[in-house]
Amino acid sequence: MNDLHPLFPADAAAHPRFIVGPCSAETEEQTLATARRLAAEGFTLFRAGLWKPRTRPGGFEGVGAAGLAWLDRVRRETGMLVATEVATRDHVRAVLDAGIDLVWIGARTAGDPFAMQELADALAGHDLPVLVKNPASPDLELWIGALQRLYNAGLRRLGAIHRGFATLDGGAYRNPPLWALPIELRRRLPQLPLLCDPSHIGGRRDLVASLARQALDLGFDGLVVEAHCAPDEAWSDSAQQLSPAELGALVRTLVVRCDGTGAAPLAALRERIDRTDDELLALLARRMEIVREIGEMKRREGLPVLQTGRYGELLDRLTARAAGLGLHADFVRRFMQLVHEEAVRQQIER
Structure with a gap:
């Protein structure tokens, strides 16, 4: 993957340093309220899940394609670029028709080569930025394989999201980071943008700040952080979401490390x-x-x-x-x- 392109042009309104927004778009009011507050904090790339199949049925599984109109309104009213997750060919068709600016592929999908090939085929011929989360299992080859399927389909605006791994003993973390794996991914694919999702690694909002700092200290290119206008009332993953004001305050304390190879x-x-x-x-x-x-x-x-x-x-x-x-x-x-x-x-x- 020596010919990857930047996720966004240098003069674009958004930079993938911070991709922020609620775990789920729940209602139009909640989506717009969160986006407006994040825009006021200076963020320029808004994320929200629309299709949310849960580990077990019965919980909130997302509003589906109806939320695409809400994301379009976010873009028109705030100027932010918008992103959501895709997991099927139908999702890809819907986001392409809606003009979504960026998509990500979740951990469960990234760990399934059949699903990844279906998405690669659906995305072929479209110059859309795509981020791939690591599979839930700590399998670097499976993660690289998911990216390669997209690359082989002609996609060049690719990136990776480290969201931690499922292990038998996670300790304090929902998904332990196992930092050696994303570090090895960076060594193997140095041109690939690498972002960290401290929300899913920690699973608790009080762990987000320290994990975000660790990721930037390790040279990650950016962060994907969940934020909600009323975190305690969120319909999914309420324990790990910050308020827009909390996220803004956190980001102002972060230090983005330069490479420093010439020092x-x-x-x-x-x-x-x-x-x-x-x-x-x-x-x-x-x-x-x-x-x-x-x-x-x-x-x-x-x-x-x-x-x-x-x-x-x-x-x-x-x-x-x-x-x-x-x-x-x-x-x-x-x-x-x-x-x-x-x-x-x-x-x-x-």
Whole structure:
């Protein structure tokens, strides 16, 4: 994907730095009231979901195509560009007929290659900006595959939205961020605009600010944040939505980081990181040499390769030292688990 185009021309009224609006367009009055307040805060790109199939039936599932007229009124009255989610070929036809400025594809749809191909076929031949949320499962290849289907259909104004991943233990988050995956997406597809959705990652409005700051500190190109004129009364995802005034105040505190690749002090620090990484690899290689010697000794003595007691002692000792070295115990544990898996493989395959 070396020939992607900007989502919007440089002179467009909106910049994809912030895409804001309610989880759902509920009524025309609520949609317009939210948009007017967001416009007054200086935002220029308004989002609202129209088709909202829920995990289980029976809840509010969106107003559907009727809300397209409300988005058109938002655009005419506020000057904001408007965006909504699409999940089927019929949705695509409706938003194209309505002249919607940008669409996004949700996590459930992005994780279904059949649905993605249907959308790619429906969007082919239309120069419409399309953002793709990560699939709910932490599967980077599935996310890239969803983007590639759109790219192969001729779409060039593409971007990605990181909205967190479904895991068995989310801890404080609704959808844990697992930052390593979007960072790897950025490495693999450096031209692709990458936005973060802190609302869906956190699931609570009190977590949105810290997640937004983390995303911008990590070099994300922008944010997708849910805002509602009366958040506590929202018909969907009320716990994670901010008021327009709260969102405006938050954005004024955010610092958008520049790349900084030309700064001499940063370049010097990166050179030190590179040297340290080389040393770390050399140490790991030396460790595996010793591992192979141990493997040979175990074979001669008729000992099993896997000795869980020794492994448990190793983990306990190193995680106990972690805090004193300024390292998180969970990180040390996960790292040593990977090292141990490689050590076992080396002993088995010799």
